[in-house]
Every structure is written in structure tokens, then in C-alpha cells.
Amino acid sequence: VTVTIRSRDDVSLKTFERVAFGGEGVTIAPGARKAMQKMHDRYQEYVEANQDTFIYGVTAGGGPDAKKRFSLDQARQRQSRRMPWKGLSFGGPALPEYVSRGTVLTTLTMMVEGHTATHPERADAIAKLLDARKLPDLPSRGLTAAGELMPNFILFNAVPRSRNGGGFSAGSGNGSQMSSAMAAVCAVLSRRRLGLAEKVLALSIEAFNAPLEAYDPDLKAMWDDEHESAALDNLNALLRGAGKPRRFYQAPVSYRIIPRVLGQAHRALAGLEEVAEISLRAVASNPTYILPSKKHPLGKTISTGGYHNALSAPAIDWMAASWVDLASLMQRHIVKMHKGEVSLLPDRLLPEGTDYTTGYSTTYVEYVVNDFLEEMRRLAQPTFLGANEVAASEQDDVPIPTPLAFTMERQVAQCFDNTLAVLAAVASQALHATNRPAQPPLRRLLDEIRTLFPPIESSREIGNELQTLTNTISHSIESGSGRLAA
């Protein structure tokens, strides 16, 4: 299956998911190819007519050489050279291939309407990368430069300009496509992760037998916030058929504020999705070719800061912070569930007549999540603009923040999955200890949890099982399918 791109508007989070995660290829529609050819040709005229002006990368050098001027003959000679580096970055585990695939897709988005004046053959060659068995790996570190040349060196070095030698193009890869792809990847995975988190929190509510009034749909009108309303709607759908009677008095704060903390997670996710959608469709090339108009019949070329996506990192950071706050609630639930005086459940979820030394419950697992949570707090700090001079060239002096935000969020999310797994296991144990079923919408989820982590009725090695449960959760989120997919 192939995604056909006619214009920038064809690229959305949905198409991104198909290409980056689903492995589909991309075809540039004939009409778009024609438009690209036309803009490419028009750009050659523009360059001829404006050869005495500053055109970054054509009549002027790049980066620190921007102040050097070149004739068109010199420029043609320079263009025939390939990028001087095949890749400089290294460090950390390789990023999943969906980052590379997404970056290729967003590169095509920049080109498809002609704003980079790219020859369509070169665009075809870039699209063809998606048909290869495997794209080059991007390392998770060493990508934080001014603009996105670091990943471009790795991904696009081997792509020929075009069969006919091409003409000039306008910064055809010098944009912020990797940052856009990272925002989109994070958005896709976060929606899956939040869906599963809501289910586990609803299971925790049921296991704790928390009064349901804190999730009453009438609160939507009181709070009047779309994201808190979404949280309330989802919780109510997941709590349908919840058991009765509930505990007489209100549950601890960590249960009652779930809709508001979940609401913030929804807000962060909605913001991230909005930023991703905008970024995916953005033409952020430097230079940018502004298409011909009545006022500028040959178009115009301008040097911009498009290669710096400033929206993605804060949006990703916000998501990461939401994982921390949700995990904080989960940690409270894990502890409180084992505290009989608070939960009104069997103390430490132990069978009657036993104590913790038997190992017949999940007690002491409370300790396990503490370092996950503390690690998350450290990793989820905001990603600021690097304050240091980032290179010898004082010209290229502000680094892109998104790669760091992206890798930090991934680590936060991993710790979150660990915490989610522990809460799922503990909630399962609480229902088991009181001989209660899960509410109907979550029975299948509980079965799946118990397949991987059966209720504890005898002493056994819990850590390994929790690791397996975590791995299954993370895999379901990464793949969007599987036993625990939201």
C-alpha cells in the first residue's frame, strides 16, 4: 500500500502513522510532480535573474561561508559536490526506524508544492528510500546542531540530486523535518499510552472501590474544560457496570483528582498533536522559495530560521511532565492499595490469616516504583535552548532542542510503563484478594494482565513477571497492537 501525496494537506498524523509506523511507501501524485517541475524550472529563471543577490547556498556559501559570494558557474561546481560528511553523530541506542521513515516523509512534504524548487526526480529518489528494506539508523545522540544537518548527513547523503544533473534548488533538505517527525512519533505513541493508562487507572479505581461520584459526568459542566471532559467521558465509559456498594466515604485525594490530572495529560496530548499536525505540513526549508505571484512573477527566495522547530520540544516536554504527574498518582495508588486502614481492603492485600512473610501478596512491590518516579522527575525537566555557543561558526549559534526532548520523553515513557505495569498487577491483586471481578469494559484487560502476572497465591519471583508485563505494555504501545493495546 502506498500513500499518494498531492499537496501538503495530504500529510497528517494519520498518513504519518501509515508511512512511519505502518511501513507504507509514498508516491508523489503526477499533478504534484508537474508542479514541482514547474517550480524547479521557474527557480532556475529566478536564480539567473537574481544572480547578483544573496541566495543562500547558491550565490553564497552555506553556514560559516554564507558571507562568501559565488558566481553561478562556481555555484554549479559547488553543487555537484556531495555533502562533505556521511554522518558525524553517534551515541546511544539507534532511534527506531519510524523516526527515519517519518523524517523522509516530512522532507517530501516540504518539497511537494515546489517551495524547495527540488527537481521531481530527486524527490522520487527520496521517496524511494521508503521502499528500501531498511533506512539508515539515526543515533539517539549527537543530533543537536543549529538546524538538522546532522540527521540529513546520515539519511540523504546517498540520494542523487537528479538524473539530468538537476538545477539549483532552495535548501531542499535544510528544514526541520526530523523535529516534525519526532513530534509526530511522540504524538502517536502518547495517544496509545494515554489510552492504556486510562484503562489501568479505571481498574485501580474499581480495585480500590473508590466512590464514583468524583467522576460524575455533571462535573463536565462545572469545570467546563474540554480536556477534563474527555477524561471524565473516558473514565465513565471504562467504569460502566462498576461494582456496588462502594466505600462509604471519599477516596484519598490521589483518586479524586484523577480526572483533573488526566485532563492535563489530554491537554498536553492535544497540544502535541496540534503541533505535530502543523509541523508535518510546514514548509520550513532554508532558503525557502516563495512561489511566484503577480508581484513576484519569478517568486522570491528568502533565508529563514525554518530549520528550527521551536514548537515541538516544549510540546514533547509537556507530555513528559504529564507522564510524571500521572505516575505520581499511580505510585500513591500502589501504596494505598496495600494500606488496609486507608483502602478498607485486606491490609497489604494479604489473604486472611497470613502475614507479609508468606509472600502471598504484592506487598513490598511498593518500593519498586520509587526510583522509576524519581528518575522520571529528573528526565522530564524542560528542554531549553542550549545556552552555549554550539560550534566554531558563530553564525550557526542556536541548537535545535527537539532531539533531546524526544529522547528524554522516551526514557520518561519507559519509566511510566514500568509504573503502569506495577499498578496493573496491584489492582489485579486487590480484586483477587476481595474476590471481585473487574468492571465489564475492563475484564479482557484484566485477563490479559493475569495471563502475564497471575494473582499471587504463593511465593514467587515477582520482578521478572513485572518486567514481562512491562515489556508487553511497551510493545503494545510501540506497535499499536497486541494484547494490551489501548
Add this chain to the structure above:
Amino acid sequence: MTVVLDSRRDFTLENFRRVAVDGESVRFSAKAKKAMNDAHKSFLALLEQDRTQFIYGTTSGGGPQAKIPIPPAEQRKRAREWGRRRSGGGGFGGGYVDDRAVRGMIFCRLANYIEGNAKSRAVVAEGIASMLDKPLPKVPLDGQVGAGEILPLAHVLSKLPPMELEEGEPMALVNGSPCSAALAGDVALQARNRLENAHRVFALSIEGFQAPLAAYDPDLAANWGSPWEGEALRLINQNLKGGKRAGRRFYQAPVNYRVLPRILGQAHRAVELMEKAAATSIASVTDNPVYILPTKEHPYGRAFSTGGYHNGMAYPAMDMLSHSWADLASIADRQTTKFHNAEVSLLPHMLMKPDTEGWGTGGLGFIQVGFGEKARWAAQRTFLPPSEGGGFAQNDVASPTFLAYQKESIAATCLDSAMAILAVVASQAFWAVERKTPKGPLGETLEYVRSYVAPVDGRGSRKLGDEIEKLANAFGAYALTTEYPEAGANGSRDGRARATARRAKAGAR
């Protein structure tokens, strides 16, 4: 002037501003008073149906005592006792919340009441509103991070006139999240103005640097597709009016100049999120227990426990804003230093004329470092606090809005300082190349900056830090009032200051 409150629709950011900043009083419409009194009556009827039902704080104790029922015969008496208690609050340190934000807290407190969701009589709401017309309570900034907002509200309500409370009314006084709403409102009111000021200074910097204007071409808005970047481009171009169109440097400016529209765009996004969080929070009913008014299905209404007292949107929005202030301070730092580096800026070395001596403004690059670092320090993330201190397992998650508020305030002050330094350096760049004052907004900004800090010509001895601090304070004042104070207000050095300030003010509008 008095703000008349009729329904929750009147709890707007604009009315918040009128009450908090402009010092207006509030009064309730007859309809609102009737709604409150009717709701209290129907709540009492609900209670009479079964005085053993769980209604937090009415038929049960509060906090860790929630599990302990209050015998029906004691419920009225207990309400009266609670009404007579005034703890005054236990927080201390960190200075005090500004009076305007305290006024905001009193205003926001009334959102639960106005349509009857606080199950309280109009007389109680009027008692709260009356605090706006008397000496305000002092609310310390520190020691206010607990579950819900009982801690700060104890301070806010310390000046509540004595009154006899009835069932349902005591808990409505101290529950909910009006303090977070007010702090969000206070930040939101200043955020857009602060960003506008940053726009003016950055425009002056662009012009002083002679950065090519292509990076701010309005056509980029359609290419980027982001409304916030579009707004940034619009304001940059608006503030660049009067600048040179031709004869600028031949090649592109350093990245820090070219990425400005995108970084300012993110700041616009942060401001928008802050304003939305504030507007939503100010109008929300957040009481616990909340009273849902009677319906056909529930003729006496319903009262139930919620987590409304926890505002989950204010502190993340403040954090996002702090992040932007820190990033803008970083850009100001870069520009300050690049201005003085002739090889990069193509301007005179150290921005000094050939026949002058000294460093001029060259040392200000050092000064910027500290403000940027402090802004980043202040903009560290605010999480739900790990400690359950004081919660007795039941009240186990604290609300961190006071922390985020203080941090944003520090980050914002650092930005004002960073902007003041950059403004002075940009002004120096005009002086160093003997450029005339441009017309339009650029000229107004330049004259305003010079009314506080004249170009440094190497003659005489000046306490430049003191001068720049006054300019930074003026920027801070603008954020709050949208009026640039005249230099004379805090130490005018220049007879032109008043006229210039008036022009700048007019331009700002």
C-alpha cells in the same frame, strides 16, 4: 466602578482584571442572590432527606476525619462552630502575594457561589465580596503547597466578617481552587504584555544589527502554518516599521536572529495556553463537595465529593510560560554578545566609535549570562510534590501552583532584565554607527530606552547597572499596566523622557 455578577459567565479574565488590578468592587444581581438562596434551601431539603448520607464536611468530618460521621443533631451546631473559627493561616516566608492577586483570589472564590453550587446563602457570598472593600489579608507566598487550597484560603479568609454559617457553608469557604485560578489570572494578565515588550526590543535589536529582513517575511506565515508563528511575524513586522528597507547587511544574520519568529511563536503559544488556563479556571466551579442544582431526576439536587480543589492546568501552563521566558532570555544573551563582535555583526568593535575609549556596553554580555541562567533555574518543571506530608494518607497529593507562580515570576523578571540589557545594546549600536532615530515604532522604542539609559560614550563614570535596572523595572510595569512609566517616575535623566514615554505609550496601544 463595580463589577456586577449575575452568573458564571461574568467570571471572565477582563472582570478579573477590573477587580484585581483596577481595584473595583463587586456586587451581585438580584437574580444571582435568589439563585444562591434557592440553592441553599434545596440543599437543606436534600440534607433533610437523610442526614446520615455522606456529604463531606456536613455529615462527616473533614480531611482525615472524613470517615467520622457527624451525628444529625450536631450538624447545624458544627457548622456554626466552623463559621466562628478563624485560623488565620499557617504559611509564612517568601514575601507576600501581591494585593492584586489576593483581590483576584477573593473574586475567584465567588465563582462557586454565583449559581448556587456552593450551597451557600447570598449573605455568605456578600461577606466574601465585602473583603474587597477593606484592608486586604496578607497571604504569604511560601508554605502554601498542600492538598487543595485550604492553606492559602485560611489566610485569604482571615478577614472574612463574622457570620453565622449553616450546614454546607463552612466547607464551601475553604474548598475548591480559587487561589490557583487567581494566580493563573495574574500571570495571564501580564504574559501577553510582557511578550509584546519583548517584541519591541527584539525589533530594535534586529534593526540595530541590520539583520536582513527576509527572515521575517510575512509570506512565511503561510508556509509554516502555525497561528502563533504567524502572530510573531505580524508583530515583528509591525515593530520594524520605520526601519531601513535597503542597505542592510548582505548575507544572513546569525541563527539567533533568523529563528526569532519561531521562538517568539512558541512564546505566543505559551501565552495562549496560559490565557486559556486562566479563563477556564476563573469560571470553573471547583467546590468539594459540589452541589449540583435540582433537576427532574434529582429534585433536591446532589452534593458529592470531587477533586475540584486540585487545579491541574494552571501550574503546567505557568511552567510552559517560564520555559519561553528562559528561551527568549537565551536569545537576548546571544544577540548582546554578537552585537559586540565586529567579525559577526559587521558593526564597530565593541560598538564604540573610533574616537572613543573604553568598553562601552561590551561588558553587558557578561551580565546577561546570570539572567539567562537564573531564568532557566526558575523554569525547572513543577511536578506534583512527592511528599504526602500532613495528609494522613487521605489528603495525599498537594497542589503545586504557588511554586509554579513564584518561579514564573522570577523567570519573567529575568526576561525583563535580559530585554533591558539587549535594548541598551541595540541603542548603542545605533549610536556607534551614528544612525538617526528611525521613525515609527522603532524610533519610539529607541527614544524610550534612551530616556532611561543614554548611549555609553566612554566619557564620565556611570552606574550602568542602576540605569538598566530602572529600565527593566519599567518593562515589568508595562507588563502589568500596559503603560510605560516615564523615566522620571523612577529617576529621569532626560528632559525628553515624558514626551517620549507618552509617545511610546500611544504606540503600545
